[in-house]
Amino acid sequence: TQLLEQSPQFLSIQEGENLTVYCNSSSVFSSLQWYRQEPGEGPVLLVTVVTGGEVKKLKRLTFQFGDARKDSSLHITAAQPGDTGLYLCAGVINYGQNFVFGPGTRLSVLP
Amino acid sequence: DTGVSQDPRHKITKRGQNVTFRCDPISEHNRLYWYRQTLGQGPEFLTYFQNEAQLEKSRLLSDRFSAERPKGSFSTLEIQRTEQGDSAMYLCASSLDSGSGTQYFGPGTRLLVL
Numbered sequence: 001t002q003l004l005e006q007s008p009q010f011l012s013i014q015e016g017e018n019l020t021v022y023c024n025s026s027s028v029f030s031s032l033q034w035y036r037q038e039p040g041e042g043p044v045l046l047v048t049v050v051t052g053g054e055v056k057k058l059k060r061l062t063f064q065f066g067d068a069r070k071d072s073s074l075h076i077t078a079a080q081p082g083d084t085g086l087y088l089c090a091g092v093i094n095y096g097q098n099f100v101f102g103p104g105t106r107l108s109v110l111p
Numbered sequence: 112d113t114g115v116s117q118d119p120r121h122k123i124t125k126r127g128q129n130v131t132f133r134c135d136p137i138s139e140h141n142r143l144y145w146y147r148q149t150l151g152q153g154p155e156f157l158t159y160f161q162n163e164a165q166l167e168k169s170r171l172l173s174d175r176f177s178a179e180r181p182k183g184s185f186s187t188l189e190i191q192r193t194e195q196g197d198s199a200m201y202l203c204a205s206s207l208d209s210g211s212g213t214q215y216f217g218p219g220t221r222l223l224v225l
Contacts, residue, residue: 030211030212033211033214035216040219041218041219042115042117042202042216042217042218043216044216045213045216048211088153090154090214092212098167099156099204099214101153101156102153103153106151
């Protein structure tokens with residue numbers, strides 16, 4: 001059983017389109033992170049959210065943390081080929097010590 | 112560069128050989144984590160250290176795997192008698208034990224067992 005689910009699993013879009021990917025859990029996160037990973041490299045941190053309802057923006061990326069801290073979304077505006085990669089959500093559940101990852105959303109932005 | 116570093120970046124070995132990977136965390140981070148990632152999957156937790164103490168090990172960490180962090184700084188992950196199923200990316204991350212617990216990852220060591 002996945003503690004963290006991400007959807008969609010795969011997404012292929014044209015340059016300039018908008019997209020949203022989702023991260024869901026039945027458990028409460030004490031904090032949640034989004035990472036982007038390129039082939040052959042380690043995950044690179046994009047954002048950390050800790051407060052329910054929190055919205056953070058990073059250029060064309062908008063991250064939202066659900067009010068109940070059980071889900072999160074990542075919205076990309078006007079996607080570019082450089083946004084291509086594996087988007088992973090991860091977090092600490094119930095103030096525990098373990099950091100769990102979702103399976104990721106693999107995004108491909110075509111020029 | 113004061114990020115997490117890992118060495119080597121790539122390792123090709125024959126089945127049955129032993130391999131050892133090294134991770135140097137961000138210097139002020141007292142927590143260090145090891146993960147394994149196979150193609151198309153998210154990272155899977157293997158083990159973590161708080162300073163030099165190994166506090167948790169996943170069921171994925173068989174008896175052939177051992178990790179150490181002797182001085183609470185760098186860590187090593189050794190795989191004995193490698194098997195083809197050990198082929199994966201091995202990721203190291205570090206964090207503080209306060210605040211959000213955000214983990215910062217190294218570039219990984221890609222292992223191929225022939």
